Amino acid sequence: MNFADRLAAAVQRTGSVTCVGLDPRKAQLPAVIRNSVADESADAWAAAYTQFCKEIIDVVKDIVPCVKPQAAFFEQLGPAGMVALGQVIRYAHGKGLLVITDGKRNDIGSTATAYAQAYLGAGDRSPWGSDSLTVSPYLGQDSLEPFVKICDQREAGVFVLVKTSNPGGGLLQDRETDGQTVYQRVAALLTELNQGRIGECGYGPMGAVVGATYPEQLVAMRAAMPQSWILIPGFGAQGGAADDVLGGFDSKGLGAVVNSSRHIIFAHEREEFREKYGDAQWQQAVEAATNQMNQQLGTIVKV
């Protein structure tokens, strides 16, 4: 089954459009895990990141369709961190979750092929084999083609940066040329690349990233890319709320997943959960925060 249909099935099975972002940070790990780190070596921290992410996966595996490990936090630890990333991806798959690896990768076509194989390929050629990868469009159409090819071969998907959630993204993305902004042009390209690749759910493998922090643009992008799944980051810690993401969904409640990282994985630090669960019951704080987000989104999106 192609990626778009697998994502639709996972959303329908769990009744959730929440994507849990796995962005481990040393300083914010629950004390029980932080204190068990034997020394300052990368191996010790990598083991802690793996344990942390696996425990989160155990908590959310039946209540969300997908997780999004952010490669940067694993890369920061060096080779041991990248081994941990592979372990986390495989563990999530073993628990039935779809995995969107957040790498924001891309390069000239011949190099992009290596990225595509590393993150979306099969077997030994794909140490971080995921269902989907975030990808930059900056190098143009020929840089996206290796990803299109591997999506066809491996029933994978990509989420291409269209309108990012950060305040500075507009410097380049909002530039107008030939009567349209750069992000509108990227959206048009994704619609072209999805042609002939549409699954039963009505979507194709070429998805888009549009931030929750730009609700008006999200509405416009939903209309401009009727066949692209939209990954919506920026919910929670960056200020995006349920009303802001409504415009990303189609009339059936499909077409988008909303990511939250810090507000879920470090829920034990949030005032509303800290007192009730404390650091020792951090997993319950994760569960409560995920259920809360599911509920907030569920009241507007019926899946």
Ligand SMILES: O=C(O)c1cc(=O)[nH]c(=O)n1[C@@H]1O[C@H](COP(=O)(O)O)[C@@H](O)[C@H]1O
């Ligand atoms: O591609 C992404 O996931 C992404 C794109 C974007 O425009 N903004 C954005 O915040 N992200 C990622 O989404 C996650 C947001 O994390 P929180 O702000 O903690 O929920 C981080 O892993 C970011 O790297």
